[in-house]
Amino acid sequence: xxxxxxxxxxxxxxxxxxxxxxxxxxxxxxxxxxxxxxxxxxxxxxxxxxxxxxxxxxxxxxxxxxxxxxxxxxxxxxxxxxxxxxxxxxxxxxxxxxxxxxxxxxxxxxxxxxxxxxxxxxxxxxxxxxxxxxxxxxxxxxxxxxxxxxxxxxxxxxxxxxxxxxxxxxxxxxxxxxxxxxxxxxxxxxxxxxxxxxxxxxxxxxxxxxxxxxxxxxxxxxxxxxxxxxxxxxxxxxxxxxxxxxxxxxxxxxxxxxxxxxxxxxxxxxxxxxxxxxxxxxxxxxxxxxxxxxxxxxxxxxxxxxxxxxxxxxxxxxxxxxxxx
Amino acid sequence: xxxxxxxxxxxxxxxxxxxxxxxxxxxxxxxxxxxxxxxxxxxxxxxxxxxxxxxxxxxxxxxxxxxxxxxxxxxxxxxxxxxxxxxxxxxxxxxxxxxxxxxxxxxxxxxxxxxxxxxxxxxxxxxxxxxxxxxxxxxxxxxxxxxxxxxxxxxxxxxxxxxxxxxxxxxxxxxxxxxxxxxxxxxxxxxxxxxxxxxxx
Numbered sequence: 224x225x226x227x228x229x230x231x232x233x234x235x236x237x238x239x240x241x242x243x244x245x246x247x248x249x250x251x252x253x254x255x256x257x258x259x260x261x262x263x264x265x266x267x268x269x270x271x272x273x274x275x276x277x278x279x280x281x282x283x284x285x286x287x288x289x290x291x292x293x294x295x296x297x298x299x300x301x302x303x304x305x306x307x308x309x310x311x312x313x314x315x316x317x318x319x320x321x322x323x324x325x326x327x328x329x330x331x332x333x334x335x336x337x338x339x340x341x342x343x344x345x346x347x348x349x350x351x352x353x354x355x356x357x358x359x360x361x362x363x364x365x366x367x368x369x370x371x372x373x374x375x376x377x378x379x380x381x382x383x384x385x386x387x388x389x390x391x392x393x394x395x396x397x398x399x400x401x402x403x404x405x406x407x408x409x410x411x412x413x414x415x416x417x418x419x420x421x422x423x424x425x426x427x428x429x430x431x432x433x434x435x436x437x438x439x440x441x442x443x444x445x446x447x448x449x450x451x452x453x454x455x456x457x458x459x460x461x462x463x464x465x466x467x468x469x470x471x472x473x474x475x476x477x478x479x480x481x482x483x484x485x486x487x488x489x490x491x492x493x494x495x496x497x498x499x500x501x502x503x504x505x506x507x508x509x510x511x512x513x514x515x516x517x518x519x520x521x522x523x524x525x526x527x528x529x530x531x532x533x534x535x536x537x538x539x540x541x542x543x544x545x546x547x548x
Numbered sequence: 549x550x551x552x553x554x555x556x557x558x559x560x561x562x563x564x565x566x567x568x569x570x571x572x573x574x575x576x577x578x579x580x581x582x583x584x585x586x587x588x589x590x591x592x593x594x595x596x597x598x599x600x601x602x603x604x605x606x607x608x609x610x611x612x613x614x615x616x617x618x619x620x621x622x623x624x625x626x627x628x629x630x631x632x633x634x635x636x637x638x639x640x641x642x643x644x645x646x647x648x649x650x651x652x653x654x655x656x657x658x659x660x661x662x663x664x665x666x667x668x669x670x671x672x673x674x675x676x677x678x679x680x681x682x683x684x685x686x687x688x689x690x691x692x693x694x695x696x697x698x699x700x701x702x703x704x705x706x707x708x709x710x711x712x713x714x715x716x717x718x719x720x721x722x723x724x725x726x727x728x729x730x731x732x733x734x735x736x737x738x739x740x741x742x743x744x745x746x747x748x749x
Binding site for chain 1: 683
């Protein structure tokens, strides 16, 4: 390496410090030629200093040609303002690896890069416009955040499950419905919402006890899952014995057909119900409401409409589907 | 204290040069068109800025700060309501998963986005006015808008304030870019603009 020709005020320990820093350092001259690379960088790039010093940056690292890194470097040199390349937007701009003993099993390091041009004053002092490139290995924080996010995702999923039926709970519905309506608006597709209620459920509990009631809800929930099984369908327990299905890209007519299937399946379960005034077994009533994109309807409005249709089904004799109105 | 309408109008045009460059750089980064628009520029007090942000329901902001020093020295602070900063990062990353919080990695991404914008804007201004600045690396800060603005100085201090509107696909984000100035720097800004207008005339 050619030392700059001005008098050197280097402390005897500067070189030692640079070579023991746990981050990568590269210094370029005004022509993008590498004039310095520290030990960390050479080790992690698996290069010798002979292969690096005095060579153009692009010759040593051809993969950065036309990359965001090259553009940022050019902008930094032109403007004289330092810049930053984040791991999130550019995971690994430089071919820098975790040194491992296993060949061919090298892991690219996640990098956070800072490009720092020398100030005009410093450049005048050094009689050359140098640029410092600092590379931090952020693989560990990246992995840690990914793990935390995955855990948060799992916990969030658990917090949105109804323990009894294993359907979504009210919280899940409150989150999913507005999102689904936004997507429907964007995609100009209808969205159907079906509200279910087990007929004479209070009487069922009174006759057979709460454990039987729980089991009845589980079985009804299972029939809903069987019918509404597309990945985009969401079924949630809305209240005590009320359940709701959110059906994206579904017209009212299709929703009614599917709902009718649920009613048949529940009827076919043949769970005896002596407290029911409409059948000798457990039945359900359902109300369907549809959101047509282009109409002004809030999630609450849609739930209310389904609830009204459900009320109609109940006052019309139960074990039936009503709506869309 | 205030700049004249002509001086402000001139500043707005000069800033638009840099904002245009920033939009190009951010579009390249996002892989989709990012449009930037500066509907407003004014010299106001920090209190004005914080009141406006709080009135928009953004009492907590995410800020990217950078120092620029030269003939006039200023700290540039680019602020977004926290929720919008999350959306901005999400758009730039091209991720479908909504972010709940600004983690370490997202903050760094925001630092990069802010760095691109601030460098381009200040470069544009420096080129047109033929000024020289030294810049610092970006620094991200989260907190109540008053704390962010008053890390140093008083709420009555003047700032050059620009509203910057981002449009990325269907997403609209309102950012605030303020340059913290001391009285001396306001004077020197005025002199610079007047000199520039004189050269033009």
